[in-house]
Amino acid sequence: MTPTSVTHIDQRYIDGLLENNGQVIREIYTRFAAKVERYIVNNSGSEQDAGDIFQEALTAIYEQARHKQLRLTCPFEPFLLMVCKRKWLNELKKRSHQPVTKQREEVYNNIGEDVFAMAEQLEQQEEKAQLFLQMFRKLGEKCQEIIRHSLKGEHQEKVATALGVTYGYLRKKKSECLATLMKLIQSHSQY
Structure with missing residues (x-):
């Protein structure tokens, strides 16, 4: 842990969204959309829901970057997947669907890796790092x-x-x- 937060190399995805860079946006869809779709389809959603959630997440990230100068200190993939997961869980709450999730093992096998848990872990680590930095100062x-x-x-x-x-x-x-x-x-x- 260092006393200063370092911008992650994946900041290029955020910058690409801000600049409306078609190549970067296509790369985001190519690399990450299928994982989001599998997660949502395996958790009471449809392919259409997945597309909507993915688009909403990218829009939310764009707005954070544009208005709040979002700087990534972790990889883009778990950050994006965490945003998508939260948006989907909020959508399920609105719809009052039950059950919200399937068995963990089944979801993890379909995703291929537990990037959602990794995203939550990264968020907790970032919070701890920020607290450390604040007290360090x-x-x-x-x-x-x-x-x-x-x-x-x-x-x-x-x-x-x-x-x-x-x-x-x-x-x-x-x-x-x-x-x-x-x-x-x-x-x-x-x-």
């Missing part, structure tokens, strides 16, 4: 610098030399800084 500069070096996996002897402190001081200060960071994170309402 509350630390003093010295603590931020020590933790930054630690996250890079550098040897403590080298870090101590680079910071102009003794090895013993660095170890003690690092422990104090991490304890403070953990207290900040644990005291936050998101935790």
